[in-house]
Amino acid sequence: MIEICPFEISRRDLLVSSAATAAFASVAGNAHAQISGNEMQQSSNVSFKVNGEEHALELDNRTTLLDALREHLHLTGTKKGCDHGQCGACTVMVDGRRINSCLTLAVMHDGDEITTIEGYGRPGNLHPMQVAFVKHDGFQCGYCTPGQICSSIAVLQEIEANIPSHVTGDLTEKASVTSAEIRERMSGNICRCGAYSNIVEAITEVAGSKA
Amino acid sequence: MRAFTFERAESVRAAAESASNNPEAKFIAGGTNLLDLMKLEIEVPTHLIDVNGLGLDKIEVTSEGGLRIGAMVRNTDLASHETVRRDYGLLSRALVAGASGQLRNKATTAGNLLQRTRCPYFYDTAQSCNKRMPGSGCSAIGGVTRQLGVIGTSEACIATHPSDMAVAMRALDAVVETTRPDGTNRSIPISDFHHLPGDSPHIETALEKGEMITAVTLPKPAGGMHIYRKVRDRASYAFALVSIGAIIQADGTGRVAVGGVAPKPWRVDAADAALAKGAKAACAELMADARPTDDNRFKIALVERTLAAVIEETRDKP
Ligand SMILES: Cc1cc2nc3c(=O)[nH]c(=O)nc-3n(C[C@H](O)[C@H](O)[C@H](O)COP(=O)(O)OP(=O)(O)OC[C@H]3O[C@@H](n4cnc5c(N)ncnc54)[C@H](O)[C@@H]3O)c2cc1C
Ligand code: SF4
């Protein structure tokens, strides 16, 4: 039998080793860029909590929150789709609000509390929204799913908090959970597999309404 | 993305000074437009000044009975604010018609006003663009121009300003409040805030080097019905082809601002005066000097029809 791949490297090994290289490079780059200790350097210190755990990092200023989570903390549940705010795959919660982690700098989150899909639930101990996505087949390839689930949880909280949407009828009345509201509020999460209608069913079930 | 140094500003004055001392510095608010453009190396600041921690996130009633909106108030918070929903509904409506829930949670009042054009040639660094690289030419002219401007444009640039919020601010007669590096403040009426391109499309606003937006104020409520109608290629999460922000009183008079057609939110005094005569009359004034391309001529008819639909809506509702 011919050996096709003599150097079996798993994706995870590769990630860990490239993160190590990046850490080395940033330390080196750092020493170079330091100007008389007046903060004029190209990396910064930042501490934030992710899924309840405190992390103190020294990061190149360019590092997005998404890359900090994936490449530095190895929380790879959060996905990079477009890296430009257009797809929602990178959606995480920061201080209780959903944002696109690709369009924010990690160094701008000092002291923040971040929740990623890993923080909502894990196999054996799933969040009700995760259970509903499984039950309703709210995904096919699954790539957009962590972002969809984070957004879904946030959407129900946003309706509860009476934040209006484009389809809200009367601005002075309380927003309600309808299929139209869910669809509009989920429009920042794109699914190439087109699992949309099942996603709406999953959210509707969790909302406990017959939208 | 090019490397940059980063600072968390200590005060408004210090932020403005730092920005004026460092010619390649930029303020960063929500980051949703700036970082997008930095990744593409369309924006290449060497220093970023984070202005989020300065307490500019409050909405207060002014002594004139209007509203003072801090520069760092998030789009979500502004759209959700009780007074805004009740008295400035047009603003809430315009905000929630823009971007996505995630983006609105980050995007700020100042950042939204200062977001840059979505002209596809501005975004493509392989193309010449007078806005991105002054004097290099405009690839859009003679190119694909369906989304681009029909009025207020120039031989140098035909891009539009993409903000929905700014259209509402224009109809509401908002005033942009700033602090300059020397510590002086000024108030810029929204009508003077965005510049037309002329022969310098890279100069987009009245802001001077280092000048920082601290707030946007609204005069006391104008009453009337507030309607924001956005026409786009998909029902959500897309920029406007045409949008209308209107405040219409019971007698049919009112004001109207148009988005998606010009380098700034487009409002014309004569159109406001003609509004009671109907969409055709108002649109004739709004689009009087239009210079569309063959690709985007449809926007002129679309403005009239969208305005007609808006006026119709005010008649349907008591
Ligand atoms: C996928 C996508 C879809 C979108 N769709 C829409 C849409 O449909 N409608 C719409 O209106 N918008 C839309 N947007 C744009 C969005 O509204 C803007 O990105 C956002 O409002 C910018 O605000 P920010 O606070 O993030 O600004 P930033 O990105 O932080 O800053 C933008 C600019 O403002 C400057 N700045 C920031 N604060 C100040 C200050 N206080 N003083 C002086 N200068 C300052 C910065 O230096 C920068 O040049 C969309 C964006 C994306 C990514
Ligand atoms: S229209 Fe303006 S922004 Fe677009 S390519 Fe021409 S100069 Fe650049």
Ligand code: FES
């Ligand atoms: S990866 Fe952030 S929105 Fe697509």
Ligand code: FES
């Ligand atoms: S499940 Fe494949 S992209 Fe959504």
